[in-house]
Amino acid sequence: MTRVAIIGGAGYTAVELIRILLRHPGAEIVAISDIQENRPHVASIHPSLTGRLDLCLEKLTPAEVAARAECAFCCLPHGVSASLAPQLLDAGVRVVDFSADYRLDSSEGFAAWYNQKHPDPGRLGKVPYGLPELFREQIRPVPLVANPGCYPTSAILPLAPLLKAGLIEPVDIIVDSKSGVTGAGRTPTLLSHYPECNESLCAYNLGRHRHTPEIAQYLGWAAGAKAEVLFTPHLVPMDRGILTTAYSRPRGSVTEQQVLETLGDFYANEPFVRVVERLPATKDSATTNFCDITARMVGGKVITISCIDNLIKGASGAAVQNFNLMFGHPETTALG
């Protein structure tokens, strides 16, 4: 039984994580840390957990976390996470970090996109990116894993195998993504106010969404070359799900069949990637840890369509998948 703590327990990724861990026969939630002063019961913040988990949200020091838990899931804002994680690691706690803090290789890149100095630059470039489909063996032994962003997961999984196989060019890649509103978090804002975003669709953060460098970095890794990616996120009136339509240029005379087979072969043994012939809908993978992928060749472009649940494969499900790898549990535990 692995004892786990959740650091930052008030958000949507935290409650989703708790729901998954409650089904996990090898994990026990022993603490939920949060900045709230009044020690609210977890069920008063997340009513769906009533009667399922009897813990309060506490302000805990890293030492207090370490006294109880072997693993900490850090559901914290960027910047905050990299200030805390080193202390947890020093105290012997292994960490799955939901923030973007350890995803980029360089502190310059981080500073440029996040407008702040990185609190822990020495670790950058050494923390495995928590996509087991690409970095499974690197994830198993380490004390710290950088859990991927939701959009990047939806973009990297379809494109990386094609770049690795040399079927598409690493430049001129357009990633047109559409996400449900839980991706915007649990803090009420006008953008996510029901009468504003219901029955409406918009693009946002055009050309400056912070998932852009993360996508580019790992597509570049797959290509073995610098990747150029144009990323356009859209907000869709639904709770969960990301659908990513990616357009790329085939290298030479590539067929649709080749693209589908390359994807199918690459993920043949993966438990959570389904390469399908039909055009997937986000609902097919909603509330699951699956990523559904298909591809078409149209008008001289390779189009990939990929769907995930942004809170599960895009966040908390991936985190548990990483946790399973790190602590020797069967990889699919609690994710079926």
Added chain:
Amino acid sequence: MTRVAIIGGAGYTAVELIRILLRHPGAEIVAISDIQENRPHVASIHPSLTGRLDLCLEKLTPAEVAARAECAFCCLPHGVSASLAPQLLDAGVRVVDFSADYRLDSSEGFAAWYNQKHPDPGRLGKVPYGLPELFREQIRPVPLVANPGCYPTSAILPLAPLLKAGLIEPVDIIVDSKSGVTGAGRTPTLLSHYPECNESLCAYNLGRHRHTPEIAQYLGWAAGAKAEVLFTPHLVPMDRGILTTAYSRPRGSVTEQQVLETLGDFYANEPFVRVVERLPATKDSATTNFCDITARMVGGKVITISCIDNLIKGASGAAVQNFNLMFGHPETTALG
């Protein structure tokens, strides 16, 4: 051409009102007052108005409003409205008040339900309630009209004719209402945060919603006796629309046919009440000033079902209907 000002221009009732008035051949919007310091353009607050209305939201004194406008629509919170309206009235501006401030007859009732002393108690009981279907002639000549609440409109229109005709008892009335989320206003809160209220349904303010005394007062007026009403509001994942299912006890041997005929006769000449045989859906009256009503006799109870658009017949459409009466425009102008 009647010159009108909108006092409190940042909310949903204001933008809906503006959209209606832009279609009104006899009204000109000359000012929009608001507490915002920076004089934002109305289109920066309400993007749908881009290119349609070239005004800024200004902080205006009652005298400044009076210098420009003959009529003010006050879209203000309760308490605030009754502090400002007297000054507007003194300055010669006629007022359609969206707040609850002048709807109740007694300052004791107001204090009990709104937890504050009424700022203008002398007018209470003398301001006509802006339901033209019941108080048309009283509305025409006055300087100040109390525009009804959205839930009360949906409850009073089906029940008042039955009480007037003595077909139902004024006690033991259950008003089970279901409203879209625009009814909660434009200020972001957790209750109206998209991922909280989307795909969810809840009751709220059970036994203490402030529309309760307003419903009771006008049902009592219709019955000529004290009315006892149990009011249960629910929040429904949709933008607009209220459906009210009301249960009442028939007085003696009343038939469904009688109930439907009484309603049909009462509203035979009303431009905005449609007594229908089918069970109406809120979508039938969405974006219109109609109230759709039907009735059934089931299990010894009279059930009425009524639907309105909460922002139109429940607020801004009713306000323009009252404005039309007050200023001698054809009653249906801009509301067709």
Added chain:
Amino acid sequence: MTRVAIIGGAGYTAVELIRILLRHPGAEIVAISDIQENRPHVASIHPSLTGRLDLCLEKLTPAEVAARAECAFCCLPHGVSASLAPQLLDAGVRVVDFSADYRLDSSEGFAAWYNQKHPDPGRLGKVPYGLPELFREQIRPVPLVANPGCYPTSAILPLAPLLKAGLIEPVDIIVDSKSGVTGAGRTPTLLSHYPECNESLCAYNLGRHRHTPEIAQYLGWAAGAKAEVLFTPHLVPMDRGILTTAYSRPRGSVTEQQVLETLGDFYANEPFVRVVERLPATKDSATTNFCDITARMVGGKVITISCIDNLIKGASGAAVQNFNLMFGHPETTALG
């Protein structure tokens, strides 16, 4: 390992049932029967099951089902189920029946509400009603269980304990229920066509919904007297969830505290009923087997509010709970 078959595999309750059973360590799905001729793969009907269950929908005789399975979940229309179930039972298969066929005690009641002669009248009144909270011990040993309707579950769970305790009268009960659209099934109709029911709310089947006699029968059972129930279903623009607001008359001087305590005591040891102080939202119990209940005393009435996921506690989750009882699995297996 219990071998189970699903009879009628194309609908929403079937796919929900399959998802639950795939997490069940003691159940193996060995067959899915359906009337489709072309033996479609289950994933071609239910894309969410891609890669999770490798079975085709087959036309199977009762004998063929019996050759493979110990238990059959019958997800069939009323009338059809009671024609097939006897053959399955004769062949030694135990049956959880999702239809209404075995829920009513009398063939006259069935004929009156379902407009057809009951195919298997001899069993009526002898089949336990699959609400473990009320009939746990009766369910364990039997070959056939009548899985409850979704609305009845949401109405009976809050009201039965109050009737049993004599806190409310069995007459004059109003059950105002609001359901998500999955309750209407998977066959496209205008009522469930997205542009018709999205952003809309309506009542339907007023006074003639077939769940009415089922609610009345079990409330009568709880009261030890004939119960009179007025049932009003509404269709809400969301996928899942039922919220039932029930109004009843207290017997004597009952307090809100008494009502809440009676409910709390009755369900103190139940794994899937949560008596809460807050007003529950359907989202709190969505995708779970929980029923959330609260109560208020307002205007001389007892109001209970109860929420379930119509596809889980209202159908497939309850079915697995019954299956667990019948086959000796821990009652909460696969339902956590």
Added chain:
Amino acid sequence: MTRVAIIGGAGYTAVELIRILLRHPGAEIVAISDIQENRPHVASIHPSLTGRLDLCLEKLTPAEVAARAECAFCCLPHGVSASLAPQLLDAGVRVVDFSADYRLDSSEGFAAWYNQKHPDPGRLGKVPYGLPELFREQIRPVPLVANPGCYPTSAILPLAPLLKAGLIEPVDIIVDSKSGVTGAGRTPTLLSHYPECNESLCAYNLGRHRHTPEIAQYLGWAAGAKAEVLFTPHLVPMDRGILTTAYSRPRGSVTEQQVLETLGDFYANEPFVRVVERLPATKDSATTNFCDITARMVGGKVITISCIDNLIKGASGAAVQNFNLMFGHPETTALG
């Protein structure tokens, strides 16, 4: 007063058209033709029209239509329209055709994309395309106008001015469009069944949507050269609205400012195109005849974002705009 008939009155474009025409002081709806045998009242098909229009849906011959109306709006499926329109024209009725029948220049193109022989090939290439922003003067005098498709309107309006100005290349254009579900029509299908498409997002008809050649033809017209367009439609869980994100390659050293100014200048005097700086949401133009457009230069691509209401500017509003031009009514009548 222009007497108008609606041919094909049961769909969503028809009811939207009727709502608009009811506000039109210069148009009178004199007939609604449909294939239904039983002459249903229009309000029995479209409940929102109760009390607003007292007509039945009749089976009418072209001669019967001509005896009553000067103008016919044909809301018919492709193929059917081009069989009927010639007879209406011969009988002296001017026609606004909602179908795709007269949009393409060549019968070969029509046959290739619509899998049928064109019924009236002689007119192809001579019927003006009903985008007043591009073809206003051609539309005024003619007896027949081809009302544009919804997706094409959303794609052509932002791109045509840039192609005309030579700011972007006519090749390598990607049009990634997202539409609400009313675009799928009023006939219930599994794709538009509420529980299937609610809370879900999917791409459909990849590479084979019939609006592709229409977009290409008019972008080619604007460019004065063959245009190559990749068109990807997506279905979004909302009633109305299309957001089109188009990616194109700048020709030479073009700046974002230049692109925005070119669009702004081109549409400076257009009543229904708003070039905005903010990223528009579909809700800004919902229920209006506006098209909102903005542009960004990101990663070496010109990105245009454009929003329309698919039923209004994408269908019935555009039709009335064309009607206004054809019959000499002020162009914005009933569309404000």
